[in-house]
Amino acid sequence: MSDQRATRRISVFDTTLRDGEQAPANAMNPEQKLDMALRIEALGVDSVEAGFPASSPSDFEATRLISKELTSARFATFSRTTRRDVETAVEAGGTVNHEVQMVATGSDLHLKYKRGITREQSVAEVVDTVAFARSLGVEHISVGIEDATRSEDGFLQALTESAVEAGATCVIIADTSGCTTPDQYGTLIGKIRRWAPAPIRLSTHCHDDFGLSLANALAGIEAGADEVQATLGGIGERAGNTALEELAGVLAYKSDHLKVHTDIDISAMYAAYTALRGIIRLEQPRNKAIFGTYAFGTTAGIHQQGILANPETYEYVEPSRFGRERSLLIGRHSGRAVLRHLLEQLGVEVDDERLHELYRVHIAERAGGDCEDLDIVKARLALELGRTLVPAS
Known part of the structure; x- marks a missing residue:
């Protein structure tokens, strides 16, 4: 400060x-x-x-x-x-x-x-x-x-x-x-x-x-x-x-x-x-600085990998200081790092072959022009893997 x-x-x-x-x-x-x-x-x-x-x-x-x-x-x-x-x-x-x-x-x-x-x-x-x-x-x-x-x-x-x-x-x-x-x-x-x-x-x-x-x-x-x-x-x-x-x-x-x-x-x-x-009745712009819908959101795999390791890699402007929240969204540009992150949250370990298959089914082939919230993909993964989601406290 x-x-x-x-x-x-x-x-x-x-x-x-x-x-x-x-x-x-x-x-x-x-x-x-x-x-x-x-x-x-x-x-x-x-x-x-x-x-x-x-x-x-x-x-x-x-x-x-x-x-x-x-x-x-x-x-x-x-x-x-x-x-x-x-x-x-x-x-x-x-x-x-x-x-x-x-x-x-x-x-x-x-x-x-x-x-x-x-x-x-x-x-x-x-x-x-x-x-x-x-x-x-x-x-x-x-x-x-x-x-x-x-x-x-x-x-x-x-x-x-x-x-x-x-x-x-x-x-x-x-x-x-x-x-x-x-x-x-x-x-x-x-x-x-x-x-x-x-x-x-x-x-x-x-x-x-x-x-x-x-x-x-x-x-x-x-x-x-x-x-x-x-x-x-x-x-x-x-x-x-x-x-x-x-x-x-x-x-x-x-x-x-x-x-x-x-x-x-x-x-x-x-x-x-x-x-x-x-x-x-003003629609929220997607890309406006500070106030844009995705001003603190990304679907890019490279960015997600960095943010998951340390948010400062791609966030100079901190969302919490502006009453906002970070959003990592799943889209066709998302990579395997965010998938590993979701699997870790579910307590699941998989080998590279299984990881590749889950990525293909749940990200690469599902994601079109739109993006999905992490919780939606996480729930889909949990259903396939037979895991019970624990509600956030």
Whole structure:
């Protein structure tokens, strides 16, 4: 275990209930959002984004419910850079323990084709909306620069410095289209850090269109970011966001190397993810890191032989640390090592000829494209060999 006193703490902003929920097929009602907010808070995140109160009565109600129930995490809301959106967010959740997050238009592409405004107008509305939030008594104000990774330095500097001067306490650098690479994103975060020095919080918001959201977030941390915005299972727009479990997992294992850590309880994340999948009817992927059905399972004989001798041979990431269990499954790629393992459990010794025959009948010729649980094969072997299975204690 690493000495956390020697590493820098990274805060975690969970946006499962906002960016994650706004993606197709992920809708949740206010009561479901409250349930998930409490589960996510229990993981040890610093902020839970409740939603976009001005967008719908449902998000307004979810914000109202969540704002009253969180006890250890701050709740956050999403707004455009308009006074009315911020006013609605405050109406829904008040100002106590409330992080008002507003999105600034950050690239010429978005200015021209989405907003129809100039750079100067974008900066002006950020300044006005931040000042308005301050006037309402909001203490935690975040300005998220949308499409920052396709912007230009002069414009980004103007947005950043103007937001901070107006009273923003956090600047979020959004790779909205998931277009950047770790070296590019790290360089950008380094620039923003110079324009918004501590104690201003600097947060990453990365999308996974190229499968680089986690790598980009880590590059951002190494360049000086204080916080990562993430979602359970990486759900979110298009290919999704930085996955909370992947971020927490890497920092749990690599904190000494990266010199950073989080306070996330990695052992409880899978239960929270399972609850989320139930609510939004999300099928469990087979091969997703940490949360995939077979993230800790294998049918490969070479792997099984190593794992049976010492799990560390093929398991750098330990399933038990994430509330998961190892699964060795029987398929056509399984070898004789797992068969010997089952026979040992049954207390049976056979010669090589008999072993070969049992392998042919119970593994090689039975296993097609699907795989079988060890207990099923073990029961079949016991039946053929006349052994009585002893129930697991």
